[in-house]
Structure formats: structure tokens, C-alpha cells
Amino acid sequence: MQPNPTGVEGGRAVYGAAVGILMLEARFPRIPGDMGNALTWPFPVHYRVVRGASPDRVVRRRAEGLLPAFVEAARELVAIGCDGITTNCGFLALFQSELAAAVGVPVATSSLLQARAIQALLPPGRKVGILTISAQSLTAEHLRAAGVPEGTPIVGTEGGREFTRVILGDERVLDPVAAEADLLEAAERLLALHPEVGAILLECTNMCPYARAIAERTGLPVFDMVGFVKWFHDGLRPRRFADPRETDARRRAP
DSSP states (O other): OOOOTTOOOOOOSOOSOOEEEEEEOOOSOOOBTBTTSGGGOSSOEEEEEETTOOHHHHHTSTTTTOHHHHHHHHHHHHHHTOSEEEESOGGGGGGHHHHHHHHSSOEEOOGGGGHHHHHHHSOTTOEEEEEESOTTTOOHHHHHHHTOOTTOOEEESTTSSSHHHHHHTTOSOOOHHHHHHHHHHHHHHHHHHOTTEEEEEEOSGGGGGGHHHHHHHHOSOEEOHHHHHHHHHHHHSOOOOOOHHHHHHHHHOO
16 A cells, blocks of 8 residues: 555654653742743643652752653653753753763753853853852852853852742742842842853743843843743744745736
């Protein structure tokens, strides 16, 4: 029996979502702009919650013992039809090479993977600076795994009163105004300590809702995980443009 040349091929359980997101097991609010809020995305995504992956365990305890669970969840996403995998914590850069090797599709674990590319965009004498949820937990190993250039300035939000406490403490109530104030204060401190910073990279995916405010306060470009995943998705699902021959034919049609 000859195959039907106009037939549609199946083989997957779910269609239409190229990106699969590995989620921490958390209860803090996920406001629009957060990776865990599905309304953030202009395209469909799949989610898998990795059980036992609390914010504290992943950030402060280096995701100890969780690699098998992340691999299993990533493989489940690929099996149902995802073409690329990402995560919702920048500290999971530690698992970048292991996850990519295990699942056989492109993997973008961390916003930090953008650091080297951003640095290449800047004029001489300027540096990319990183804002992180916990500077004391962001080790040289994390930075090496993500390819962050040596000597990159880093400032954390631990000194604030809301953002780090709520996210790492996995609290049920978040004051977005107070969280934004923490981010703005950290950005200003980053620039005060490192006036050579020419662009800001947000390590934490929960910082994405505040990127615009940071850009407006500092006057600098701000890069985050939402923008990175949009770029990632564009590679997995390139935009289809109109065929110029078809457009011209329609224009000439009577």
C-alpha cells in the first residue's frame, strides 16, 4: 500500500507546544511574567513539576540528589511531543550538560546561558552584570556550567525585605510592589559597585515580571529568561512568512 502524499503523520500524544518547562515544586504566587504563569507565553507550553525540587533545595543546596528526577521529567516532556526543554530556575545551570545528554533535544536550563552572548554585544569597557536571588549561593561551578565570563559582576537580592524571602521561603503571599523595590535597589547597587555594567541579566526566572521597571530605572537593556525562552522557541518553531511568489500572484489576480 502506497503512502498518501497528502496525509498527516502522527506519532505523538500532544501537538502544538514545542517548549517543555521543568518546574520547581513551589507554592509562592506566580504573577504574569513568571515562567510558571501560562499567560506569560505567546505560544503554548507544556509543564512538568519535579517533585521534591523546592526553591531552597535547588538554590541553597545545589539541587542535591535531584538530577534523576529532572531527567525523568524532561524525558516525559520529550515523549509527549516537546522539541526543547527549559527550567524555571537559573541555578539549574548545574544540570545543563547532563540534561542535554539525557534527553536528545535542545536544553536551556538557565538564563545565565545568555551571559557570554550579551557580553559580546557590548562596546569595549562595558560588562554584563547579573542580578541573582542569592549571590552567596551562586557559585563558580554554576557560572562555569553556564559559560559566564570570568569577572562578571554579580549582586543578589538577599538584602531586600520581600523577593528573596518569599521565593526561597516558598511563602504563599507575595507583595509585587515590595518585590519590585528589592529588584530596583539591587540594580542600583549593581551599578554603584560596577559602573562599567552596560547590560543587566536576570538570573532568577521569578524576576522577569520586573524587567521593564529595571530597564526604565537604569536606562540599560535587561535580559531575562522569558526573552531567552522566546528566542529558544523561535529556533524550534521558526516563523513562517508569506511566500513572495504567492503574494505577487494574489496581487496580480483579477
